[in-house]
Amino acid sequence: MAEHLLQVEVAYATAEQQWLLTLEVAAGTTLREAVRLSGLAEQVPGLDAEACPLGIFGKVVKEADQQTVVDGDRIEVYRPLMIDPKEVRKQRADKVARVFKKAKR
Numbered sequence: 875m876a877e878h879l880l881q882v883e884v885a886y887a888t889a890e891q892q893w894l895l896t897l898e899v900a901a902g903t904t905l906r907e908a909v910r911l912s913g914l915a916e917q918v919p920g921l922d923a924e925a926c927p928l929g930i931f932g933k934v935v936k937e938a939d940q941q942t943v944v945d946g947d948r949i950e951v952y953r954p955l956m957i958d959p960k961e962v963r964k965q966r967a968d969k970v971a972r973v974f975k976k977a978k979r
Contacts, residue, residue, distance in 0.1 A: 877901075880945040884912040886921070888953070893917060905930070905938040905949050914951065927952045 879898040886893045895912045903911070905928050915923040928938040929950045935941050943949070 880943055880947075882908055882943050882946070883948045884909055884914055884951065885948055886914055886918060886951040886953075888918075899943060901942075903943050905935060905941050905943060905947075908943050908949055909951060921951075923951060926954070 878901045880901055880903070881896065881898050884893070884895045884897065893914060895914060897908070897912050899908050899911060906924070909915075909923050909928065915921050928935050929952060930947050932950065934952070
């Protein structure tokens with residue numbers, strides 16, 4: 875009997891380039907296995923696909939090593955943050971506060 879295959883996409887993007895790879899995987903394949911099978915790590919120098927967080931259609935999946943794919947899933951490989959968004963907001967607020975303080979003088 876033929877094995878049932880599911881069609882999924884693996885997506886990854888940098889500031890310079892985007893990858894959207896379509897592949898067929900066996901039922902029961904986990905998200906992390908699908909990323910491995912896509913060959914994305916070989917196409918993107920320096921990408922550690924084993925450590926990157928994964929998501930499906932914009933929602934982070936905490937157990938990517940255990941969650942199985944569903945036909946039509948778009949598995950997104952997320953890059954690590956270079957700077958904490960909270961820190962960026964804090965720096966921006968401090969800068970605005972300094973500008974207003976100077977303007978009141």
